Amino acid sequence: xxxxxxxxxxxxxxxxxxxxxxxxxxxxxxxxxxxxxxxxxxxxxxxxxxxxxxxxxxxxxxxxxxxxxxxxxxxxxxxxxxxxxxxxxxxxxxxxxxxxxxxxxxxxxxxxxxxxxxxxxxxxxxxxxxxxxxxxxxxxxxxxxxxxxxxxxxxxxxxxxxxxxxxxxxxxxxxxxxxxxxxxxxxxxxxxxxxxxxxxxxxxxxxxxxxxxxxxxxxxxxxxxxxxxxxxxxxxxxxxxxxxxxxxxxxxxxxxxxxxxxxxxxxxxxxxxxxxxxxxxxxxxxxxxxxxxxxxxxxxxxxxxxxxxxxxxxxxxxxxxxxxxxxxxxxxxxxxxxxxxxxxxxxx
Amino acid sequence: xxxxxxxxxxxxxxxxxxxxxxxxxxxxxxxxxxxxxxxxxxxxxxxxxxxxxxxxxxxxxxxxxxxxxxxxxxxxxxxxxxxxxxxxxxxxxxxxxxxxxxxxxxxxxxxxxxxxxxxxxxxxxxxxxxxxxxxxxxxxxxxxxxxxxxxxxxxxxxxxxxxxxxxxxxxxxxxxxxxxxxxxxxxxxxxxxxxxxxxxxxxxxxxxxxxxxxxxxxxxxxxxxxxxxxxxxxxxxxxxxxxxxxxxxxxxxxxxxxxxxxxxxxxxxxxxxxxxxxxxxxxxxxxxxxxxxxxxxxxxxxxxxxxxxxxxxxxxxxxxxxxxxxxxxxxxxxxxxxxxxxx
Numbered sequence: 001x002x003x004x005x006x007x008x009x010x011x012x013x014x015x016x017x018x019x020x021x022x023x024x025x026x027x028x029x030x031x032x033x034x035x036x037x038x039x040x041x042x043x044x045x046x047x048x049x050x051x052x053x054x055x056x057x058x059x060x061x062x063x064x065x066x067x068x069x070x071x072x073x074x075x076x077x078x079x080x081x082x083x084x085x086x087x088x089x090x091x092x093x094x095x096x097x098x099x100x101x102x103x104x105x106x107x108x109x110x111x112x113x114x115x116x117x118x119x120x121x122x123x124x125x126x127x128x129x130x131x132x133x134x135x136x137x138x139x140x141x142x143x144x145x146x147x148x149x150x151x152x153x154x155x156x157x158x159x160x161x162x163x164x165x166x167x168x169x170x171x172x173x174x175x176x177x178x179x180x181x182x183x184x185x186x187x188x189x190x191x192x193x194x195x196x197x198x199x200x201x202x203x204x205x206x207x208x209x210x211x212x213x214x215x216x217x218x219x220x221x222x223x224x225x226x227x228x229x230x231x232x233x234x235x236x237x238x239x240x241x242x243x244x245x246x247x248x249x250x251x252x253x254x255x256x257x258x259x260x261x262x263x264x265x266x267x268x269x270x271x272x273x274x275x276x277x278x279x280x281x282x283x284x285x286x287x288x289x290x291x292x293x294x295x296x297x298x299x300x301x302x303x304x305x306x307x308x309x310x311x312x313x314x315x316x317x318x319x320x321x322x323x324x325x326x327x328x329x330x331x332x333x334x335x336x337x338x339x340x341x342x343x344x345x346x347x348x
Numbered sequence: 349x350x351x352x353x354x355x356x357x358x359x360x361x362x363x364x365x366x367x368x369x370x371x372x373x374x375x376x377x378x379x380x381x382x383x384x385x386x387x388x389x390x391x392x393x394x395x396x397x398x399x400x401x402x403x404x405x406x407x408x409x410x411x412x413x414x415x416x417x418x419x420x421x422x423x424x425x426x427x428x429x430x431x432x433x434x435x436x437x438x439x440x441x442x443x444x445x446x447x448x449x450x451x452x453x454x455x456x457x458x459x460x461x462x463x464x465x466x467x468x469x470x471x472x473x474x475x476x477x478x479x480x481x482x483x484x485x486x487x488x489x490x491x492x493x494x495x496x497x498x499x500x501x502x503x504x505x506x507x508x509x510x511x512x513x514x515x516x517x518x519x520x521x522x523x524x525x526x527x528x529x530x531x532x533x534x535x536x537x538x539x540x541x542x543x544x545x546x547x548x549x550x551x552x553x554x555x556x557x558x559x560x561x562x563x564x565x566x567x568x569x570x571x572x573x574x575x576x577x578x579x580x581x582x583x584x585x586x587x588x589x590x591x592x593x594x595x596x597x598x599x600x601x602x603x604x605x606x607x608x609x610x611x612x613x614x615x616x617x618x619x620x621x622x623x624x625x626x627x628x629x630x631x632x633x634x635x636x637x638x639x640x641x642x643x644x645x646x647x648x649x650x651x652x653x654x655x656x657x658x659x660x661x662x663x664x665x666x667x668x669x670x671x672x673x674x675x676x677x678x679x680x681x682x683x684x685x686x687x688x689x690x691x
Binding site: 050051157158159160187188189190191192193195196199214215216217218220221254255257258259260261262263264265267272274275276277278279 | 389390487489503504505506533534535536537538539541542560561562563564565566567586587590600601602603604605606607614615616617618619621622
């Protein structure tokens, strides 16, 4: 396998301004602040985190819908970090997005045929006749009736609209599809249909996905590797098997333990880390480890002074975490959550 | 006697295209201190059922039949002023979207005080004191100052906590929560669910938890109603429902759920779409999507009948019991796989 996408130390800061005429920059929202990862061709990278952790902004920078403030994006061997509009155009053929809200991301005034054909139009591919044939083929691939070519989006249900969005993303055989919360707005039974469809398409067309979601169950289901983000930074990355079987960062542990389990007996047996408070503002993020104000394993004088680097787990090629006091046991017990046992000795 | 008794409730909306049968013959009981989980997909009638119970459907366009008895009193024939006294005072409601259910141009405190003063003859100061106390109870930090903030100054999770505070401020006996955590992150959801459990323990309120998330139901509910096409298709104690679900739709819901503790590489999907309530299918409403359908399912609506060995586990399905047991045993083996649970 080869690397399709390499992202190095990506940053995206938004200015916070005051004043109407003379806009003075008074602060910066550090939405993405030093994210590095690679995506191999043919794999799925899942990205999880709470709202406001910068996962969508990160995706939009990678797709170059936003101009990154710093860092490097190398797609298919080419540095695309600061390419202009026209230079990006040929590259956009290989990189598509599927959005969260199937109601807002389809133009209500256009027919389904026009919506799905739009990427073909933009890139000037094929004659009208070719395009129509291709669109009908695409509708068939995503499980819609090709005869519904002339219908409007409002005539479709949420799940069907998401299929239209996927057909549009597939239209010009992209290499990478960035899915930003593609199933969050759907009912569970429809969600299962879409997740299965995405998997089938990956197999049939050798697609690579970046799959962004806040639902850890969904991410586990579709991903090969997973990155957990908190306030603009990755706190843990690893293969799905390792990260879910043995999370190291207390935040990953908290996320995993907060997922409701659809089994009353298992649910009652497990210990939860219930975080207090909300994600802090990215304008003035907490110093050092950004998770320290909410962390149950917080150590004063260490976590709020010294920023942890992403460190690899011993004996693993792919699993790394950014924490001074990583979880050592999983499933955890009460002592593990509070970091109470003999560990205290090794504090300074 | 149960606190809330609903008998054979029907709600039909007259539209230009015909009559929409949103709720068709729903019955259940809710006891004090208990939690009833109501599961179903969009359009299953779960929200309309409880809007009808609360008297919140517009009777000009909706026909309502059946009986809703709250503490012995019939609500369907109660006057609107009587209903207003009960709503907010004895039955509190939490809606899904906290942004649209709060008034954006009024301070949080004003909105909470209004709820107090509407139902209690108290001074402004007393109302304010109760508002602050309610915010403290739902763990809003610095409640004394945050009470003067506007909704937009609160995060999503905090707004949802304000909605809960508002529903609880008059210490109602029943709380109806319609998808209270759907718009929230898992961590915030865990906080809210823990909070609701705690408030139930402290005040002994009965909770109705309307949700499409079987995980939330498993965590919180004592009893569960599964709704489909405006009807209850399965009802059981929570442990029985998850240990031995009986209705193919419930199997489908459980199978389509990606879960942490399972290894199956492909989700079981329920083909097709939920039924139109304008032209519901003949017979069992689930028959067009059911993998085990046979002629009888297309002709005759199955009754909500009890399981042979459990009187309180009831379901609508024509499959014979031996066949059902065989199918579920096979499904369960496929679902639960091996691999130790993640949590």
